[in-house]
Amino acid sequence: MSEYLHDANAVQGARPESLPAGTPPLLSLSGIAKYFPGVIANKDVSIDFYPGEIHALLGENGAGKSTLMNVVTGLYQADEGELILDGYGVTFDGPEAAIRAGIGMVHQHFKLVSRFTVAENLALGWSETRRWLSAAALAERAQAEAKRFGLDIRPDAPIDSLTSGEQQRVEILRVLSRGARLLILDEPTAVLSPLEVGELYAALRRFRDGGGAVILISHKLDEIMALADKVTVLRHGRVAGSHRVDKTDPATLVTEMIGRPVEQKTAYPRSAPRGRADVVLALEDVSFRDSAGRLRLHPLSLDVRAGEIFGIAGVTGNGQSELADILAGLSIPLSGKVHVAGTAMQGRGPGEFRKAGIGYVPEDRLHKALAPALGVTENAVMRVFRTHPVGGRMAYHAAAARDFTRSLLDQARVTVADPSTPMRGLSGGNQQRLVLARERMISHLALIASYPSRGLDIGAISLMREALAEIRDEGRAVVLVSEDLDELMALSDRIAVLCAGRLMTIVDRSGFDRATLGALMSGRDAGGGA
Known part of the structure; x- marks a missing residue:
């Protein structure tokens, strides 16, 4: 002790x-x-x-x-x-x-009613709210509270029209206005x-x-x-x-x-000179509309080359996840073309992208990368169960699957007493490390890594970043989606910035500037304008 x-x-x-x-x-x-x-x-x-x-x-x-x-x-x-x-x-x-x-708490996941206005959310559950207050009166009171605490809000704006930062200000104001x-x-x-x-x-x-x-x-x-x-x-x-x-x-x-020291790197230099920089992934005028009919990605074009880490920056919810799903074959674009190593991939699903050598570490690992109720072994082999030595010719080789799983666990530095343990029994960090190790084995051409640091402690984040740099040095491509500018600037050769589903710019390493990138993530220019 x-x-x-x-x-x-x-x-x-x-x-x-x-x-x-x-x-x-x-x-x-x-x-x-x-x-x-x-x-x-x-x-x-x-x-x-x-x-x-x-x-x-x-x-x-x-x-x-x-x-x-x-x-x-x-x-x-x-x-x-x-x-x-x-x-x-x-x-x-x-x-x-x-x-x-x-005592008031603002949680990581906001607890606001998305269809209500800012003023209505501030009034909900507040004992001082009179029963018959007009919308104008609610807005006036909300503005007065905002002025008192120095928080800029738009009382009449629906919550679902606000940025994450604006929603957070509403959450904070709701707590402070109640006397916290x-x-x-x-x-x-x-x-x-x-x-x-x-x-x-x-x-x-x-x-x-x-x-x-x-x-x-x-x-x-x-x-x-x-x-x-x-x-x-x-x-x-x-x-x-x-x-x-x-x-x-x-x-x-x-x-x-x-419990131990960890080196905090700010750069990951190449272990050897970069080889041929062939284009392995290319998007041409790609757009995407979600199931609710909202345009999540406006037409954009980009290419990703072998031996580079291509960073995608943006505040959560600005089209990064949709772009990552398209690059991995999980989503079909509304328009435009996707090419993998020069091959058109229109109409092809994630299985075809996997065969082409594209690995994917998704943002939502539990719903897109894992089957939580199945065992660790089933989750380890689910992307290779039809290939030798685990499968093939209508057969599944349990012994080979167990050997494959043990090897994968060793690479991921995950300790599991029994590989038949349900995947949901592992910590979030161990789940993430296992997914990264599995997808790394698949990614002969490129690895799509969407928020790979989530759920990891500082030591595991360091190992993850080293792994991405190793993949780059082996001549493969990495697409790194992150809202952490320090992570992106430490690892990336180029950074694309998304805001509201639009490609704002693509910046080479020599032009990285935190203030400029941050402003573009917010939809503003470097001088702070809209």
Whole structure:
């Protein structure tokens, strides 16, 4: 247990230097524990949260961050320990009780009614909303609240017409307008463009400087180092360390988070000179309309060459997923042509793309890459079960399938006691690593990797990026879809930027500029214009 202690307790109890001596914490967690069948989600967690402070919770997926905040907001009840608010022990029977006490949470997946306006969403469930208020009155009150907290909104706009950043502002305003003094945000920048991230940072700093407290749940080190005043690291549900941000460094936090140091690379240079750069994937005036009839991709043309990593940047929901599905054969374009190594692929499905040497790591692995109810072996061989040695000539060779699975698990660095274990029994990170290893074996020409870092801890992300660089160095192509500009700029030879389904530009490595790319992701020019 000593590995979790360090000097953390001294730091956890330290008030911000900007507060007068004797200022008590707004909220204290004292010895909090939460158990589920066979799982210790949290154990002996003690943390103080002060007014006028942004306090980050850092940890891998499964480290207990969200569970701990669900205890704080009343979604779960602690099995051990106590919540102390303003010096008094409290128990919340649900989120409404927590918000009445001044604690509000903005979840990673927004909880807004998409067909309602901004003003209507702000009024929903608010005890101060009178029964017979006109739309104009709701809008007027929403605008007044927005002005009070310095958040720019459009009261009359339907939620489904807003960008992710605008929706997040509505969520934050909904919590603050109900009197929250402690604001909890779960992975708040996951679906924001760099410009929207900057706007969020400014709003959180204003709230902090006005005496509010912020708890920021994140696994992004750059985000924490830029925004937080204090950081507490959770590992295996326990406190591994707690620090003032200006007194620590990313290497220390990584070691506490995963138990070992990990090199944080900002570039992945080639191991050998690039060979022939033949075009392996080409799109010509390709567009796409979804099942609801909405045009998700406007006509675009691009080519991807052997031995390169071709990055696709964009805020989530701007056509990247549709483009990746088209490149892998899962979706048929509305118009235009798709070529693989010069061969027209119109009307061909994912099986034909696989045979042509295109591997695919999709954004939604559970629904597009895996069969969760089937065993690990079935999932490992599902893309090769008709080929030698696993299958062929109307036969399936179980022993060969098991050998193939063991080899794949070794490559993916995934440990499974029994390969017949249902796939849903593996962690999200292990599922992702297995899919990446499987699709890498298929990708003789190109690998389409859509948000491959999702669900991975820092150590696994490092291994994943090394694998993509190795595929590039072997002369194959990689299409990397990501909203993480640092990841794209570290790995890519070229980056295409999508916004609202339109191809904004394609930039060579020599022209990479974070501010310019971020502005284009938001549909603005480099000077901030629309």
